[in-house]
Amino acid sequence: MSLSRKVVLTLAGNKAVTSFVSNYGMKLGAARFVAGESLRAAMDRVKHLNDEGLIVTLDHLGESVTSREEALEATQAAIDIFDAIKENGVNSNVSVKLTQLGLDIDHAFCLENMNRIAQKAKETQNFVRIDMEDTPRLDVTIDIFNTLVDKYGKDHIGLVIQSYLYRSEQDVINLGKKNVNLRIVKGAYKEPASVAFPNKKDVDRNYVKLVQLHLQNGNYTAIATHDEAIIHELKAWLKENRIPDNLYEFQMLYGVRNGLQRQLVSEGYKVRVYTPYGMDWYPYFTRRIAERPANAFFVLKSFFQN
Ligand code: FDA
Secondary structure: OOOHHHHHHHHHHHHHHHHHHHHHHHHHOHOOOOOOHHHHHHHHHHHHHHHOOEEEEEOOOOOOOOHHHHHHHHHHHHHHHHHHHHHHHHEEEEEEEEHHHHOOOOOOHHHHHHHHHHHHHOOOOOOOEEEEOOOHHHHHHHHHHHHHHHHHOOEEEEEEEOOOOOHHHHHHHHHOOOOOOOOEEEOOOOOOOEEEOHHHHHHHHHHHHHHHHHOOOOOOOEEEEEOOOHHHHHHHHHHHOOOOHHHEEEEEEOOOHHHHHHHHHHHOOOOEEEEEEEOOHHHHHHHHHHOHHHHHHHHHHHHHOO
């Protein structure tokens, strides 16, 4: 992990920094990466994205919840998104984080909450994807996913795998046997070299390998990266290997590489924008800054412009 990324992730955990950014955040530029604080505001953004040919996955922000009450509220918020998608007739599915649904409180409680969300996804003929968090939560996340994909089917629930982890190749092989829908990402958390490749070029190489592996096994793959070199390489590989269009999609984050998102749409690719909204945007926002510290300058500039 680069020094600048480490510094940002460490600062993000500092109380004084947290309170300053939380108070001034939207003004500070979080609005570039977050589609508003309410579901209604997010729906407006989704409609605009759909009008531009982009499809969406909505994420009601929040993680590391410590009370059952908060976890139940977050569960209901995720369920409500499916109703809003239907009522507004927009093209979107939903992404969730298990720590928001009570994973750190009680695994059985979290499974029950996730079960309600997956059931709603199936009832509304939609899809929910479980985001992947840091490695202490990885095994239990895969266990919960496996339980629910057996119950609701791969058309209604999917998972994320991170290419920075040594173990991910084996996870893709194991999950691939169930033909599940995986989103492949590089990974956004601070992980030690004992579990994650310390060098970016290894993370990048593994990224391409995992995408190809899952697709070669005939499984639906969400190629979630803004890395233009990787996208270029994979586009050529998809063509050479005659991978059917209905087996993959590109995914990018709201507010990141907007031009590239639209360029891919104009070339005929399916592109989904991960669109977060809600009051609890601070941890998400700091990870985006950590990925690209140059974003901090953008943020400071918008602060002084407002
Ligand atoms: P990389 O970091 O190498 O960036 C490549 C290029 O993209 C940069 O040079 C820059 O041009 C641009 N870029 C990247 N990040 C940027 C930013 N924040 N602002 C501006 N430009 C930027 N992680 C995780 O651990 N669990 C998860 O569940 C998910 N889910 C997820 C969903 C989707 C749809 C995406 C796109 C990403 C995630 N991630 C994630 C985050 C992922 O792990 C990773 O941290 C980011 O995508 C950044 O990595 P890239 O693949 O873009 O490459």
